[in-house]
Amino acid sequence: MIKNMVNVQTLKGFRDFLPTSSLKRQFVLDTLRKVFISYGFEPLETPALEYEEILTGKYGAEGDKLMYKFTDNGGRKVALKYDQTVPLARVVAQYQNALPLPFKRYQMQNVYRAENTQKGRYREFLQVDIDIVGVYSPLSDAEVIAVLAKSLEKLGFKNFKVLVNDRKVFENLSDRGITDKDIPVVVRTIDKLKKIGKEKVIEELVDNGVDNQKALALIEALESQKPTPKIQEILSALSKMGIDEKLVEFLPTLARGLDYYTGVIFEVEIDGYDVGSIAGGGRYDNLIGIFKGSDVPAVGFAFGFDRLMEAMETLDLFPKDLNSKNILIAFSTSDLEEKALEAANQLRTKGLNTQIFLEDATLEKQLKYADKKQIPFVLIVNEDDFILKNMQSGEQKSVTLGSLPDEL
């Protein structure tokens, strides 16, 4: 064996997920999948690699810059998936007959961005999206918000709010003396109200050339803004859908990527996790039709999966028993092998995840392995009986196979 003399490392922004974290990811994905399916959403998978011309020009100059692009062996210009929305637009155009509208899909795949890596920014990361394509109704807006709230509940979040606004709230800014070219920066600044407070926002607006009086008037006008008719309909539908009204709040200063959205917008605020929103979305009626050549309405949201995982970790929401059905069968002499293998078989039939130590080893070594692997139970096979050892408490007792898994 000659050692391969390379640096053993991953690329910056790319991650390995070892078993402990991969199991947690799987738990979250399984939970979300169940919620999505329960509302009639269907899975979609698209390739990691697409023709560059499909992807470029859709995410602005910044997006094009951050895209992984290269020329493949056949001379084709290709790019790695940047998000899941443009591929959805392609799918909607490409399979018009196979996919009757409304099309409600969820998608859970990795996307790739050549970001400057920093805390919480990765170059390969999982996106979890749901979208309803082909419907304009407030009912569809309400449904994606309901799915978001229900997802968070199922994951164990308790003190959270979905903040909701209508992009239409910003349409009359020019009536308030804001010139068209200033609207994006004004909206982006106002979006920070909840975070940095009124005073700082006004300061920033003035720095950006907005008259002090106008800035104050604008904020006061927004703050006293009543829910638009569409928002009223959405809130009413959410209540009929059984979503607790305390979970949804109209916030007229919420902005989010204004150029993209055309109607309702929303994001999530969680007590005890203030790094940023773990999910956000809205209505965007001008994007999904881009390849089809006709308007196709759409509303949906994306989880920032890494933030979601971080929030779950921060709030200690992962079930303690993700690993609880695991058991190691230990035996110390080869004449006990058959008994051990039979026991493993029986326990598996009963739904226990059962492994056996696969080479000759002392009992001590096997227990040490279970400890390192955080396997909660070891069943020691003796000639005359089985001893169940609880690895956390250290407690041991003689058991029969029949009494498992109840004894765990």
Added chain:
Amino acid sequence: MIKNMVNVQTLKGFRDFLPTSSLKRQFVLDTLRKVFISYGFEPLETPALEYEEILTGKYGAEGDKLMYKFTDNGGRKVALKYDQTVPLARVVAQYQNALPLPFKRYQMQNVYRAENTQKGRYREFLQVDIDIVGVYSPLSDAEVIAVLAKSLEKLGFKNFKVLVNDRKVFENLSDRGITDKDIPVVVRTIDKLKKIGKEKVIEELVDNGVDNQKALALIEALESQKPTPKIQEILSALSKMGIDEKLVEFLPTLARGLDYYTGVIFEVEIDGYDVGSIAGGGRYDNLIGIFKGSDVPAVGFAFGFDRLMEAMETLDLFPKDLNSKNILIAFSTSDLEEKALEAANQLRTKGLNTQIFLEDATLEKQLKYADKKQIPFVLIVNEDDFILKNMQSGEQKSVTLGSLPDEL
């Protein structure tokens, strides 16, 4: 809306999976995952993109040629994942403290190969691998074979066999007058025995310069070869593990990628599906240590996921009821909306996947949608009652919400 004037298409060898096929893929993955976990295997995820120097040189000249390689924005030479074994070798070297041996992992991720596309050959495809790292024992060989057999059983396969051989069988070929340089081609030819028959194999061997008599003697010797001691131990362990002995067959002419394997090798034969083996594996004690600089024994197998899916389809093994818990709630006037939304909520609580038509539409249009989407049941909301329509039989009857899901 200006139509984006590009060809709406995917790259050759790259596929979209629309809901019907994505659901089936998910069913297979969930089933396999449960089996793997039940034997104590743990999930691992590694990046799609790695430093090129990690991946190149490990798959031979052919592999290097088929690898997707490019230079990223930061000038780093990178490559897309070619398989899951070299990344596993990297992980084993990189996280020696976090991953005590034995390390039993499963991995289900896409890999990328710039293959000539042809029937069943793709450039992006899912690999499903399990491996046991760090153990030499026949018990570990037997365990991966047991997991393979159990996986196939759980997926619904009935008439299949795991064909098993020991690479050691080919070690004494030079004693039989085969020169060292001829061994690879001789082994590859012999591997075809079951497929093309003895006569054709001898013909091919002679074409390759092997003396006719020697070729015949060689085949006869192999055919009468008894299981090696290691194979005997593996078969005995499999029987103790509760694997029906009819499911495992010693086949001394089985060869598989000889350069890579160092001990037991195996693949799957399925009655009614003869396109090729849907899974194969073996022991390879000289590869996983390549980055660590010391020998690390390993045994495992990979499913050819696309072939597995094709075999399931050919043998009609997908459950008919993958979709059976789905229901569409239809209503035709807006004053029934609240009743419909409440019903949807109740049914979801009962574990039914329930969707509601999200825009104003005639009952006819809603039924047509359910039909196109192959939603098996529609619950029509009336002022005074609910009508359950079985979309396949056309049968309709008045039901109460309380009687669902039993009525389905």
